[in-house]
Amino acid sequence: MAAPWAFLRLGIREWNGGTRSIHGMSESVAPGGNQKRRTLLQYLGDHFYDIQALREFLLLRQMLKLNRKNRSFIGINEKYGPYVTGALFILKLGGAVKFQDKEWIRPNERGRFSADFLAFREVPVEAVDASGCAINYLGLDNLLALKELQSLSLQRCPNVDDWCLSRLYPLAGSLQELLLAGCPRVSERGLACLHHLQNLRRLDISDLPAVSHPGLTHILVEEMLPHCEVLGADWAQGLKLGPEQQPQDTSSPVSA
Amino acid sequence: MFRRVLQLGLGPGLLTRGLSTRRGVSTLDWDAKVSEFKKKIECILPGKPWETQLYDTSHLPPEQSDVVIIGGGIFGLSVAFWLKKLEKKQDAIRVLVVDQDHTYSQASSAGLSVGGIWQQFSMPENVRLSLFSVEFLRNINEYLAVVDAPPVDLRFNPSGCLLLASEKDAAALENNVKIQRQEGAKVCLMSPEQLQNKFPWVNTEGVALASYGMENEGWFDAWSLLQGLRRKVRSMGVLFCQGEVTRFITSSSCVEGPNGEEMVLKRIHKLHVKMDKSLEYQPVECAIVINAAGAWSGHIAKLAGIGKGPPGTLQGTKLPVEPRKRYVYLWHCPQGPGLETPLVADTSGVYFRREGLGSNYLGGCSPTEEEEPDPANLEVDHDFFQNKVWPHLAQRVPAFQTLKVQSAWAGYYDYNTFDQNGVVGPHPLVVNMYFATGFSGHGLQHALGVGRAVAEVVLEGEFKTINMSPFLFTRFYLEDKLQEYNIL
Numbered sequence: 001m002a003a004p005w006a007f008l009r010l011g012i013r014e015w016n017g018g019t020r021s022i023h024g025m026s027e028s029v030a031p032g033g034n035q036k037r038r039t040l041l042q043y044l045g046d047h048f049y050d051i052q053a054l055r056e057f058l059l060l061r062q063m064l065k066l067n068r069k070n071r072s073f074i075g076i077n078e079k080y081g082p083y084v085t086g087a088l089f090i091l092k093l094g095g096a097v098k099f100q101d102k103e104w105i106r107p108n109e110r111g112r113f114s115a116d117f118l119a120f121r122e123v124p125v126e127a128v129d130a131s132g133c134a135i136n137y138l139g140l141d142n143l144l145a146l147k148e149l150q151s152l153s154l155q156r157c158p159n160v161d162d163w164c165l166s167r168l169y170p171l172a173g174s175l176q177e178l179l180l181a182g183c184p185r186v187s188e189r190g191l192a193c194l195h196h197l198q199n200l201r202r203l204d205i206s207d208l209p210a211v212s213h214p215g216l217t218h219i220l221v222e223e224m225l226p227h228c229e230v231l232g233a234d235w236a237q238g239l240k241l242g243p244e245q246q247p248q249d250t251s252s253p254v255s256a
Numbered sequence: 257m258f259r260r261v262l263q264l265g266l267g268p269g270l271l272t273r274g275l276s277t278r279r280g281v282s283t284l285d286w287d288a289k290v291s292e293f294k295k296k297i298e299c300i301l302p303g304k305p306w307e308t309q310l311y312d313t314s315h316l317p318p319e320q321s322d323v324v325i326i327g328g329g330i331f332g333l334s335v336a337f338w339l340k341k342l343e344k345k346q347d348a349i350r351v352l353v354v355d356q357d358h359t360y361s362q363a364s365s366a367g368l369s370v371g372g373i374w375q376q377f378s379m380p381e382n383v384r385l386s387l388f389s390v391e392f393l394r395n396i397n398e399y400l401a402v403v404d405a406p407p408v409d410l411r412f413n414p415s416g417c418l419l420l421a422s423e424k425d426a427a428a429l430e431n432n433v434k435i436q437r438q439e440g441a442k443v444c445l446m447s448p449e450q451l452q453n454k455f456p457w458v459n460t461e462g463v464a465l466a467s468y469g470m471e472n473e474g475w476f477d478a479w480s481l482l483q484g485l486r487r488k489v490r491s492m493g494v495l496f497c498q499g500e501v502t503r504f505i506t507s508s509s510c511v512e513g514p515n516g517e518e519m520v521l522k523r524i525h526k527l528h529v530k531m532d533k534s535l536e537y538q539p540v541e542c543a544i545v546i547n548a549a550g551a552w553s554g555h556i557a558k559l560a561g562i563g564k565g566p567p568g569t570l571q572g573t574k575l576p577v578e579p580r581k582r583y584v585y586l587w588h589c590p591q592g593p594g595l596e597t598p599l600v601a602d603t604s605g606v607y608f609r610r611e612g613l614g615s616n617y618l619g620g621c622s623p624t625e626e627e628e629p630d631p632a633n634l635e636v637d638h639d640f641f642q643n644k645v646w647p648h649l650a651q652r653v654p655a656f657q658t659l660k661v662q663s664a665w666a667g668y669y670d671y672n673t674f675d676q677n678g679v680v681g682p683h684p685l686v687v688n689m690y691f692a693t694g695f696s697g698h699g700l701q702h703a704l705g706v707g708r709a710v711a712e713v714v715l716e717g718e719f720k721t722i723n724m725s726p727f728l729f730t731r732f733y734l735e736d737k738l739q740e741y742n743i744l
Contacts, residue, residue: 053346063398137394163394166414169470188595188613189413189474195596196470216613220595 066159069093070139081121082145086128089142093133100126100148124148131155131179137163144170151175155204156182162190169196179204181231186210188217195224204231316538317497317529321352323714324527324540326501326556327548328355330478330700331692333485334707335546337399340492342711352495352540354529356549370584370609370618371475372599373701374417375441376467378432379677379740382698383439384722385705390472392704393481400488408484412476415610416469416598418455420652425603426465433467442471457593459652462603475599475609478700502537503528504545504560506686519571522561522686544714545689551579551631551668553679553693560686571685573733577694580671581631584620585641589659592617604648616662621645622697636664672696675737680706680727681713690714691729 077085087097087105091113096106099120106129107113125146135143136159143149149171154160160183168175175197180186187210194203203225211217218232323339325332336351343349373393375386392399397407421429429445436443445467448460454468490496505526513519524545530537549556557563557575565571597610597617608619621644623629629637641661650657672679672694679691692710695702705722712720719725726738 059401060398063395162412162414166471166474187411189411189415192413192415192595192597213613217595220613224595 066134066136067138069134070136070141072138072141077145080118083123083125084118084121086125086142086146087117087120089139090128090130090133090135093130093135093139095128095130095133095135097125097129098127098151099123104129127151127153129153130157133157134159135164136160137167140164140167144168146171148174151177153177153179154183155179158184161185162187162193165190166193168193172196172198175200177202180208181206182208184209188212188220191217191221192224194221197225198227200225200228202229202231206232315497315531316536317352317354317499317540318350318495319539320350320541321495322350322542323352323544323546324542325351325353325546325548327550327553327693328353328486328496329548329550330482330485330703331548331550331707332546333482333489334703335548335692335710336489336494336707337485337492338708338711339714340489340494342708342715344715347493350495351489351493352497352542353489354501355496355498356500356532356552370599370607370620371478371700372417372609373476374469374473374599375436375439376417376419376432376443376469376473377740378428378435379726379738380435380439381722381724381726382677382702382740383436383441385702387440387472388705388708388722389701389703393476396481396484400484402487402491405487408480410476410480412474413610414471414474415596416471417473418469418598418600419467420451420458420463420601420603421465421467422462422603423464429465429467441469443467443469455593455596455598457653457655458600459654461651468598473599497529498532499529499537500532501527501556501559502530505539506561517569519685520565524560524686524688543688546692546710546714547575547689548692550670550693550699551577553577553670553691557683557689557691560689562683562686562689570730570733573729575679575691575694575729576674576732577670577672577679579631580669580696581629581634581666582620582622582669582697583629583636583640583664583666584618585645585661585664586611586616586618587656587659587661588614588616589656590615591655591658593653593655600652602648602652604652606645606648606652608649617656617659619645619649621648631668634666634668636666638664669697670694670699674732675740677738677740678702678706678727679729680709680724681719681729683729 073085073089076088080088083099087099090097091105091107094107094111096104097117098104099117100123102117102120102123104127105113105117126148127150128143128146131153132155135154135157143152144167147170152168152171152175154164160180162185165180165186168178176199178194178197178200179202180191181204186205186208191205191211194200203221205211205218205221208214214232218230221232222228222230325335332353332355336353339349339351373386373390375383375390377383377386393410393412396410400408419429433443433445445465446454447465448463451458451463451466452460504524505528506522506524509521511519511521524542526539526541527545528537528539545560547553547556547560554575554577557577563572563574565573592615593610595610595613599607599609601607604621606619606621608617610616611618620641623640623644627640627644629640638661641664646656646659649659670693676696678695678699679693681690683689683691690710690713692703692706693699695706699706706724709719709722709724712718731738
């Protein structure tokens with residue numbers, strides 16, 4: 001008899017957690033939140049005895065939560081322009097932003113940051129530090145409009161993957177520094193897309209667990225970007241792969 | 257309320273699928289239940305006649321199914337997935353997938369494909385299908401995630417697709433790129449000088465224009481997508497059986513057409529499934545049949561009576577899909593193009609892409625109509641590479657003058673001899689047979705959108721998201737060819 005109430009409490013508690021995250025949303029998004037709340041309760045009312053469906057729903061909701069963090073700020077973009085929008089997006093995720101000829105702006109320990117940058121409508125964003133942030137493919141919408149971005153740090157971002165790297169080509173005209181160290185989902189397939197960024201001068205691809213052959217990938221990326229300083233696997237790791245490369249070459253004699 | 261509590265106590269295995277032991281319950285559980293049932297029968301009614309009637313039929317398909325999907329390849333699984341996803345109530349539709357070749361040793365779309373995906377088509381519907389597919393692949397774990405199972409890893413290479421056009425084809429390519437951009441594809445045009453700057457290893461002689469997909473194009477592991485789809489649709493309650501459809505039982509009724517001609521409408525009521533490596537067969541009563549048999553769709557359609565009639569009539573119009581053999585070669589070239597290599601389609605029709613990090617490359621070419629190989633077996637013709645593929649390769653990429661073929665394999669296309677485009681939607685006369693076939697080499701990247709379109713037509717009676725009306729069967733009777741210029 002108590003089981004249905006337990007499920008309802010579980011659903012309500014989860015939803016209360018979701019409600020807290022809505023607190024920071026702009027007003028234009030609030031009606032959507034209300035609709036989702038009704039939908040969730042309606043959904044639970046129809047299927048609350050179904051454990052599997054509830055778990056699948058919670059799994060999907062976890063993904064939607066990440067996408068909500070990476071939503072585009074349409075209203076703010078219209079009012080303040082793409083630079084302030086991109087800066088606000090990064091600061092809300094906990095990253096840091098540097099406008100041209102200005103100091104770095106970053107949130108404090110409690111996530112608060114100064115709102116003075118709202119006056120920088122015409123000032124381009126020069127550098128973005130999104131290290132450790134929850135940015136993903138959708139969130140890059142807010143960054144690709146920063147046409148003068150020179151430095152982008154995506155170190156240790158858990159949701160940056162090969163799809164994200166394939167989206168960076170609009171920054172090819174300005175981007176000079178890209179730091180990808182410690183991203184668990186970046187592989188050599190995504191690094192292959194960086195050949196669009198011909199103005200790149202510094203690239204950090206160290207500590208990428210999804211790259212299958214770090215030393216070989218390091219060499220190939222250096223060949224692909226000849227004007228760029230590539231920081232990658234340490235030389236000891238590269239030396240381990242040295243003997244592996246030679247057998248590959250000798251096992252395939254060149255034939256005309 | 258009290259009954260629900262009891263249901264909760266039964267355990268998660270039965271809850272999500274009701275008490276029907278046919279749906280998704282494993283063979284082991286079924287055998288255990290059969291044993292228990294036999295014991296109860298023996299206790300209540302001792303005697304021999306009862307025992308002989310209770311034999312194990314777990315390897316047979318069910319006797320009734322709402323939808324039977326013929327073919328367990330990428331198209332069949334996609335239709336099954338979307339039927340289950342778009343159904344109004346959970347487990348409302350019983351879906352059975354009849355798969356003749358569950359090891360996919362002869363499949364073309366998944367197992368043997370180079371796994372390419374691009375949006376550079378000349379028909380807007382094809383561009384939309386590819387854009388939806390790439391969105392599906394990007395969010396693959398939102399669609400195909402199964403609780404307690406590892407996530408699907410497609411190993412997607414977003415390196416793009418590069419199409420080269422000669423002077424003769426440059427105008428068509430430019431017009432195509434305009435269509436693609438209208439549909440939202442991120443494609444850019446390049447002059448020979450720009451092409452040389454971006455890819456210095458390309459010999460631009462004979463190239464007048466090139467189009468390159470900056471985003472959402474590349475290649476991926478088709479096998480992972482297939483297995484992920486299969487796992488998901490099985491968890492959604494789709495039934496599978498390994499067998500061959502050998503016969504359809506239909507009913508007919510005569511109707512008069514708009515011009516006074518007499519036509520015969522047919523409806524499939526049953527189909528016979530012959531089990532693999534056995535003479536045993538099982539009739540399956542069904543309401544809807546989805547023909548997703550790939551290269552053998554024409555054979556299935558003929559079994560259903562499609563094409564039996566006077567030539568030149570709708571009744572006598574066959575499904576023009578037949579198996580065609582295609583070769584894929586893997587070669588090694590230490591001086592070949594580097595990490596940035598896209599999927600390249602040359603002016604001569606030769607295509608190739610990088611494979612891994614060790615200077616390996618994968619590619620091939622579609623033969624001309626006269627060179628079409630015999631599809632009776634899957635033997636590889638290595639002379640085809642030496643005489644038809646390699647000269648164009650070496651001309652376009654001079655580093656490929658010194659390459660060594662490592663391996664090769666062959667697979668079947670579901671080749672549409674009419675216009676090399678897919679057949680989607682219902683047959684006008686066999687009113688409950690639907691097609692999802694005939695994509696002639698680009699089916700892998702279109703299967704996800706086509707599956708959704710077929711599911712929409714089955715469940716809601718019309719195309720909702722992507723309008724696939726130009727791909728209906730009636731165009732064969734009306735001689736209305738669809739022009740698609742960019743087919744590898």
